[in-house]
Structure formats: C-alpha cells, structure tokens
Amino acid sequence: MTIDDGRSRSKVLAAQALLGAAVLVLWQALVSLHVLDPFFVSRPSDIAARIVRWIVTGSLWGHLAVTLEGSLIGLLAGAALGIGLGFALARAPFLARVFDPYIKMLNAVPRVVLAPLFLLWFGLGIWSKVALAVTLVFFVMFFNTYQGVRDADRVLIDNVRMLGATERQLIRHVLVPSALTWIFSSLQTSLGFAMVGAVVGEYLGATRGLGYVISQAEGTFDTTGVFAGMTVLAAVVVIVSAAVTRLERWLLRWKL
C-alpha cells in the first residue's frame, strides 16, 4: 500500500530468487565435485534438460492434462459435497451432533490405504483418482463451511431478519457471503489436496498422469525423471494457486 511496502516486496522477491539460485548452484557444484552421487540426487542441469525435452517432444502435456483433469473434477466434487453438507449441518444442530463422531472417524482414515480399494472399485482410469481427491477435499471444505456458517455475525443475521428476510434470503445475503471467507481460505489447501489425491492415485496404479510418470521413473531408478516430475508438479501448484489467490481477492474485494 505504501511506498515502503513496495520496496520491501521487491527486496523479498530478489532475496527469494537468490536463495533458489544458490541452492541450485550448490546442488550442481556438489554433484560436479563428486561429493554427491548423481545416481541418487541427479543434478539440476539434467532435470532442466529432461523437462525441456518433455516439453519439446510434447510428451508432458498428455500426462499433465490427465492429472489436472483428475484434480479438478475431484476438487469440484469434493467442494460441492463438503460445502453442501457443511451448510446443511450448520443449519441443523441435531443432525450435526449425530453425524459428528462418524465424520471425525472417516476423516481419521489415512487416504493412502483407501487407494487400493478405489482402484478395485473404480478401475485404473480417472475415477479412482477423483475418488481419492474427493476424500481429501471434502473434509477441508466441510469443516470450513460448517465453521463459516456457524461463525456468521449474530447482529447481521438479526438485522437482515428485521428487514424482512426469509430463511432463503438470510442464507443468500448473510450466511453464504460470510462462509465464503472460510471457503476461499480453504480453497488453497483443498487445491493442494486435490492434486495430492490425483497424483497418489496415479502413482499407485494408472496408465497416464504425472504420478504415473514419477512412478515409472522410480521403477527404473531414473532419479532425474523423478525430480523432473516433482518440479513440474510443484510449478503447476504454484501457478494454479496464484490464480486462486487473484480470484479470492476479487471475490472478497469488500475486505480491505
């Protein structure tokens, strides 16, 4: 906002770039000096070359598209279920108490153990990955929506009721917007989880996708391939989450 802020932000950016570059140079140097064995840790130049080759030959896009598709469908389905149930239970305290132990129990199940089951149920294709992503996204969305609705300001609710709002109008004008803050702050986490779900699913059994690429590379002790896959994955998450941040800023523009 102030000039000082702007200056310190560019300083931070410069320092971040420097730190990243330093790590890469050190890594490269240690391998070149035979301190580290490239068989175990590969080297930055090889990883970059591999990614460039993927891009040039076009082999990357198909896998990336499969992973993104699985993540996106998982994110949307998980969000729809989580937000829907979160709203419903926040408005029905009795049901919320009935469901409470079961939801906590289900949430405590480690998702990785579900992956083989989902592969069995939904096959090697995209739907087993979607299912895994949903089990991760759902709970984050559910808990945040529930909290967001329960946290809505009493005075705002009373005021809107006095102005003549019906239950539906109350939800639309007060509860949904006030839950949005929570839902959007959890969207970042959910997005990460959705990709984790898709990639882990692909890793454990698939014929395409970034998780599949990484698992194949591991199967042949190709560390360069593993690191290249991880780098692409990380870059995609950073780009998508920057987009979500901008969307969030626009949707919550009334907050200063």
Add this chain to the structure above:
Amino acid sequence: MLELDRVSRDFTTPDGRTYRALDGISLAVEAGAFVAIVGPSGCGKSTLLNIAAGLLSPTSGAVRVQGTPLAGINRHATYMFQQDALLPWKTARDNVALGLTLAGAARADAHARADDWLARVGLAAFAAHYPSQLSGGMRKRAIMAQNWMLDRPIVLMDEPFSALDVHTRQQMESELLALWEGDGQRSDARDQRKTVLFVTHDLEEAIALADDVVVLSAGPSAHIVGRHAVALGRPRDLLELRTQPAFVELYRAIWAVLRDEVMKSQRAAGGVR
C-alpha cells in the same frame, strides 16, 4: 402503538440455573412518541428491545403492536443495533436498498430509492463504497437510511451512537431528531411521526431526544422504577439544550433515581469490595 404487558424473561446460565433478566415490565408507548429507556449497564435494556422486536419471546407476559399480540418478528418495526449491522460485502447503496430488495422490489427501483436516501443523509458520493471504506458516523447514517426508508411506524434503537466520538454523536442525534421531527411536520400531526423506543445508558442523550424517559432498575430482575415526562419544546436545538435550566433540572431529578440503580449494579459487579 407498542405495549409491553407484564413482560418477564428468564435465561438459563451455563451452570443450569435460571437467571431472570426482566421482571414484570409494563410499558405503553403511544403512537408518535419518542420514549427513551435508561438503566445501568447489564440491566436488560437490549433484552427488552429484542422482545419488542420479536427476536426474543418473553417467558411470560405479552407484547402488543397496535393492539395485536406479537408473534415472531415485529413487522411494524425497524431495529437499529448498537453494533455495525451493514453487510460488509455489500456497497452502501446495496445495503440501504436491502429492505426493498428483500421485499422483491426491482433492482433499479430499489437503487433509485436508496440513492434518494443516501443523498438525504449526505452520503450521495459514497453509494459505491463498502462499509469498511466509510467512517463510523457514515455507517450510522447509512443504517439510519436503511431503516427509515422502509417507513415502518415503529423504530427501535439500541444505544445506536454509543460507539461514536462525542462530536459525531451529537451530530447524529441532531440528524435523528431532524429526521423524526421532519416526518411529523409534513402534516403537522404528531401521529405522522414514527414511534421510537430508544435505549441508552446516557441520561443526557435520553433527555435531549425523548418525550418520556423510563428508568430501569439494576439487574437481575430488572423492573421499571420511574417514568418521567420531558417537558421541553420541539424542535430542539441539541447544542443549546443541555445548558438550559429546564434541562438541568430534569437531569438532576432523574439522575437522583438512576444513580441508586447504577450504584447497585456496580456493587453487584464486584466494583466495591
């Protein structure tokens, strides 16, 4: 117009006991009257107003609006809360228009009416601002416009200006009176004015604004300990009023009653050991 008939209200405390906030409150407010309720903090003033608004139901007793027993939200009343009640995610215009929007008015109509009212309260230039971009006084003006635009016969106000600084507060009081007295001037009849029930802990504010000042006792089991007519002419000039002998005399008389209750509530709160 608005009548509370032996209204009592109990609450259950976290440890399961019953706490009686209000005890046998009987209060009649004639149409077009401005009645202020004063009392020590924590005496149940807001509870009383919530009951009149229909947001709370009395444990025993009844509320009548224009002779009809109140069930559910009081559709004849607007309610101005102590805290900010503008929706932070709506612009000033959308907030002011909200009452009409909820009633199903067309967007263009609601916005046109809202713009009229924003101009009336001096916020024409701020229609597209969000509440976080407005000052405290501006937010109160916007809320006042939101309420007054609905043109309901009863206006409930719960310490609406207590969070403002002294000068802004006096200005808002003047604007409130201008708005209220203005309603009556249109046809020169008092019953054209809105019926106002105004809760405050500030006796000066109560006398300056109201036709009648009702003193509530310290809680628990708060009850009415006195009702004083304010025989000051209208329209009132709030800047001059507070130094007039009649005002000072009234203040002294009512404070003599209120002071005891304030001291009781302070003792109950453990202020004096």
